[in-house]
Amino acid sequence: MSVVGLDFGSTNCVIASAGRGGVDVLLNGNSNRLNPNMSAFNGSTRSCGENASSTATSNYKNTITSMKRLIGLKFSSDLAQRELKLCPFKGVENGSNGGVAVEVSYENSTKVIAIESALAMMISHMSGISAGANSNVVPQDWVIACPSFYSDQQKRSFLDACEIVGVNCLRLMHESTASALAYGIFKDIKKEFKEGEPTYTMFIDMGSTQYTVSIVSYTPAKLTVLSTHFDANLGGRDFDMKIADWAVQEFTAKHKNAPSPETSPKAMLKLRAACEKAKKTLSPSGVKEARINLECIIEEYDFNGKLTAEKFEEFSADLLARLEGPILRCLEESKVPLDKIDTVELIGGGTRVGCVKRALSRVLKLDASKNNNGLSTTMNADEAVARGCALQSAILSPRFKVLPYEIVERQVQAVKVSWEGEAEEDEGEEGGGNEVVMFERGSNFNVTKRVTLKKSGDFTVKASYNDIPAGSDTLASSTPTDLCTFKISAPVSDAPTKIRVNVKQDLSGIITLSSAQSMEELPPDLEPEVKEGEEGKEGTEQKDDEPAPAPKKKYKKSNLAFTTETYMRYNKDAMDKAVEDEARMANADRIVAETAAKRNDLESYLYSMRDKIIGELKDFCTEDESSTFSKALEDAEEWLYSDEGFDSTKSVYTTKLDDVKKFGTPIERRQVETNARQTTISSLKGSLETYKKFVQSSDDKYAHITDDERNVCRKATHDAESWLYEMIEKQSELAQSADPVLTLNMISMKQKEVADAVNPIMHKPKPLPPKEEPKKEEAKEESKDETKTEDKPNEGETPMQTDEVPPPPEADTAPMQTE
DSSP: OOEEEEEEOSSEEEEEEEETTEEEEOOOTTSOSOEEOOEEEETTEEEETHHHHTTTTTTGGGEEOOHHHHTTOOTTSHHHHHHHTTOSSEEEEOTTTSOEEEEEEETTEEEEEEHHHHHHHHHHHHHHHHHHTTTTOOOOEEEEEEOTTOOHHHHHHHHHHHHHTTOOEEEEEEHHHHHHHHHHHHHHHTTOSBTTBOEEEEEEEEOSSOEEEEEEEEETTEEEEEEEEEETTOSHHHHHHHHHHHHHHHHHHHOTTSOOGGGOHHHHHHHHHHHHHHHHHHSSTTOOEEEEEEEEEETTEEEEEEEEHHHHHHHTHHHHHTTHHHHHHHHHHHTOOGGGEEEEEEESGGGGOHHHHHHHHHHTTOOTTSGGGGOBOOSOTTTHHHHHHHHHHHHHOTTOOOOOOEEEOOOSSOEEEEESSOBOOOTTOOOSSSEEEEEOTTOOSSEEEEEEEEEOSOEEEEEEESOOOTTOHHHHTTSOSEEEEEEEOOOOOSSOEEEEEEEEEOTTSOEEEEEEEEEEEEOOOOOOOOOTTOTTSTTTOOOTTSOOOOOOOEEEEEEOOEEEEESSOOOHHHHHHHHHHHHHHHHHHHHHHHHHHHHHHHHHHHHHHHHHTTTTTGGGSOHHHHHHHHHHHHHHHHHHTSHHHHTOOHHHHHHHHHHHHHHHHHHHHHHHHHHHHHHHHHHHHHHHHHHHHHHHOOOGGGTTSOHHHHHHHHHHHHHHHHHHHHHHHHHHTSOTTSOOSSOHHHHHHHHHHHHHHHHHHHTOOOOOOOOOOOOOOOOOOOOHHHHHHHHOOOTTOOOOOOSOOOOOTTOOSOOOOOO
16 A cells, blocks of 8 residues: 555545555545545644534635645636635735735634645645555555646646655646546456457546546557547536525525625535535436525525426536537547447546436437436546556556556647747757747657757746647636746857757656757767778778768767746745645644543543442442542543643643542552452463473373472472462452452462473473494404305305394304405
8 A cells, every 4th residue: 555546636535545456445534435625724723634624614714625726826817816706715825936825823823824735734634544544654656636737837836735745746647547547457457458449438527626528549558548628617516606696596586685695605605515415416317306495594594495407407508518519629639430439438526417417418429218328437436536546656656566558648738849049950850940849739748859959158948838728718818828947058159059958748747858968069980991901891892973971970968057947836945944834733733633632531531430430440449549539530620621621731631640540540450450360370370280290290201300300390389389379368368449469460470480490391302312333243254265155146146235144053253244
């Protein structure tokens, strides 16, 4: 679980981990898969996820939402201002980069929290969920999903947020590509794709705030994104707002003297939540109406309304009409006929709306009588993106060995590079002019391209968007055209130097300068001298009518220093300050959490002992001890619920708990000693019986034990047994409320003492039998003729060797050796 994938949605976050068994979506502390995407400040504490959502309505001024929509936007941009109008908190300009920040009340003062820092808090919270599911091991490698229409600035700001909390983000992956990976990799394992016959799948993703359509081609071990189009401002939230607008009209028509709910952020939060529930109620097939009942929506006025499915679809018609555009643009760009689309997969919570499914079915000319109007819902709409990111994280991480799977991504925005002066034509590069579209729409990334210039002295190269794709019209006025500027330090000379500039679009789609090199042309090498006799050799003869080959140019390459100036990204000082602030707030959170835990420990102990002192501990304390302990519990409880005890420090809670425990611990110890004493005594008695049997045993396996050793064991066993019975008798004379004279520790130590004395003897290995020395045989000398006669074998017989030949009966000499 060292690699994870995060779907950072507009409303909810989902985190998944890749392991040996596949991909698992991680549960939070409440066993939920969806984590509300919000960061809240309450007094001196911070909270994220479900902890923040529990106070989101009452603490709306200090609860930051819409982080995904606001990250990387200029505060003054139209899109940022449009989004802030829907947010109940107060947005201000971030002084570090001109982006969006939020004013909150924290630690009894007003703090300005940048959106990057708020987003970093949520990422840190998700990291804590992952660590909690993996024995507190923090994930090492991350892949985080982002919309395909994210600009270069938005991606950079997202990576800044990861850096603030120390998250190693291997890649920012397009949500549509992550879904395609989650869909294709497991089908590829099942061999459902064929070589040479691409399988085309359309993915339709509608989340809370955005709508994306992509067409992907699958072949074995490869997916290719053919086209991606979107509507960056169409999602489930817009349908909720349609219902909210209707509800406001109904309310003002009924209560003409009441203030409009639109004047109260808290009232609108309640209304939007109720409208979302009504939308979900109308989503299943066959449901005709939904009721909205809100008590005291504003002041003392209630709202009760009935919304029919027909009415809902009627005032959502303009939203439904916008579903067609991205689909048609995808089909046109990919050049895949509609009848060649194998499957249309739905992703995102917004696709569960019934009228959305029917509208998509009509656009795609599917059979509406089939299940889900002919659309496919085989993937989990909420978890598909997170699962795909986790798979990509496992593929990229060096910690996992995964079968190769190729992903051909698609660039959404075309990027051009411009400079002063004209470019030098070089090895197939486009020369001339002072700008070039270096990364066209539809190109893959990670890729590096280059342009060669002739410059003297410092100069700049600028990267900018060439166009803004359809579907993001509101982004056109909000996204800066310029992405970044590279300032390159070239050598100053009379003649301009050839400079090769290598521009890279990395795996996240971010434009960077890979390197800049000066190219100093070297003089051509001298022609080699032809030695005598080599004129006729093959390869040395040259015909008169053939031109001499041009010598290949050689260059001396030198890397040049450069700096990158980006827009809206933190500089080093701002980043260091953001990291320090996050560390300080995290440390404060830790202290608050530890203080709360210690306060809970004190409170739990007081309640527990208050009942036990008159119950199970009653027989283990005297009347004076019981009275003193009860008084100490009452005093501690009274202090705990006073103003002083309600908001104290961890050290004070610890001291109070220790003061109370000094009365209760001896009483609890007596109970433990009494309850476990007999079991411990039985264990010692069992050991002593075993040792006594050993001392009295006549078994052959103990035959090597000497009498002295047995006496040592006999004495140790007897002394221990005598001590035990003596202490048992003393203990039996004491009441349970008295401190024991025979403790569990004393019994255990005595058992260890006897074992140390007896076990080495009882388990002493039996000595090995002595080795027998071979007998010395004396050879008898005989005459050579006699030996030859007796030892000579008969013809046809084989002489046989013997180990030992017995002497003849009549001989008194030693046995004769034979060869």
